[in-house]
Amino acid sequence: MRLRNIKNAQDIISKSEYLVSNPKDYQGKYNKLFNNNHNIEIEIGTGKGNFIINKAKQNPNINFIGIEKYASVLVKCIKKLDDLRLDNLKIINIDANEIDEVFAKEVSKIYLNFSDPWPKKKHANRRLTSPLFLDKYAKVFKKDCLIELKTDNKNLFEYSLVNLSQKNYLFDEVKLDLYSDLDKDNIPTEYETKFVNLGMPIYKLVAQCKIAKKK
Ligand SMILES: C[S@@+](CC[C@H](N)C(=O)[O-])C[C@H]1O[C@@H](n2cnc3c(N)ncnc32)[C@H](O)[C@@H]1O
Numbered sequence: 001m002r003l004r005n006i007k008n009a010q011d012i013i014s015k016s017e018y019l020v021s022n023p024k025d026y027q028g029k030y031n032k033l034f035n036n037n038h039n040i041e042i043e044i045g046t047g048k049g050n051f052i053i054n055k056a057k058q059n060p061n062i063n064f065i066g067i068e069k070y071a072s073v074l075v076k077c078i079k080k081l082d083d084l085r086l087d088n089l090k091i092i093n094i095d096a097n098e099i100d101e102v103f104a105k106e107v108s109k110i111y112l113n114f115s116d117p118w119p120k121k122k123h124a125n126r127r128l129t130s131p132l133f134l135d136k137y138a139k140v141f142k143k144d145c146l147i148e149l150k151t152d153n154k155n156l157f158e159y160s161l162v163n164l165s166q167k168n169y170l171f172d173e174v175k176l177d178l179y180s181d182l183d184k185d186n187i188p189t190e191y192e193t194k195f196v197n198l199g200m201p202i203y204k205l206v207a208q209c210k211i212a213k214k215k
Helices: 009-014 030-034 050-058 071-081 096-102 121-126 131-140 154-166 190-197
Strands: 040-044 063-067 089-092 109-113 144-151 170-175 203-210
Touching: 009 071, 030 040, 030 063, 040 050, 050 063, 050 071, 050 089, 050 109, 071 089, 096 131, 131 144, 131 154, 144 154, 154 170, 154 203
Parallel strands: 040 063, 040 109, 063 089, 109 144
Antiparallel strands: 144 203, 170 203
C-alpha cells in the first residue's frame, strides 16, 4: 500500500481517547478497559476505519478494537471519530505480529478485511492467514475461534481457505462474489468500495473452530 507520511501522525492519534497507548498492560483484562463483560471483536488492518466504526455504531453490546500498524493511516480513522461518542470502540497502533502479547484468551472474533496479499512466496509469513498468524490468533481467542475475511484477491482467498482447513476450521460461509447476493448487514470497507466500483468480485469467508482443551 502507498502511504503518505503525515506530519505529527503519532501526536495526533495519541491525543485521542479512542487510542489505547499501552495495549500490553491490558492483556487478559480488556473487559476492564471497557468496563463490561461484552464480547470483544477485533479487526486487524483497520486502515481508515469505516468498517470498525460502523460495526461499533450498529452493535452497542459488542466491544470492538481496531488494530493498525501505521499511525499515518490511523489519523484518518481517528478524525472520523472526533465527533462520535462510542464507548464500545478502541484503537490500537501495533503490528499484528505482537497480537499474542496484547490479548490473552479474550477475543471472540477476528475480522480481516482486504489484508495485504504479500504475493511473493518469501513474504508468505506476513500474510494475516499464514499458519504463523493462525497460531497467534489461537492464543487470543476466548473459547471458540471465529474469523471473518473479505478480499478482492483470489490467491489470498485460496491460501486462507487451505490454511484455515489445515488448522481444523470449518466454514460457515464461503462466497466467491459477495455482491451477487449481498448480506443486508454488510458494512463495506474503504478498499471494498473502491474494488466494487471497479466491478471486481469480492470474496468472503466465515470460519470457526473449537479451541483444543488442554488435558
Ligand atoms: C489494503 S489495506 C485495507 C484497509 C481496510 N481494512 C480496508 O479494507 O479498507 C491493509 C491495511 O492493513 C494494515 N496492515 C497490514 N499488515 C498489518 C499488520 N501486520 N498489522 C497491523 N496492520 C497491518 C495496513 O497498514 C493497511 O492499513
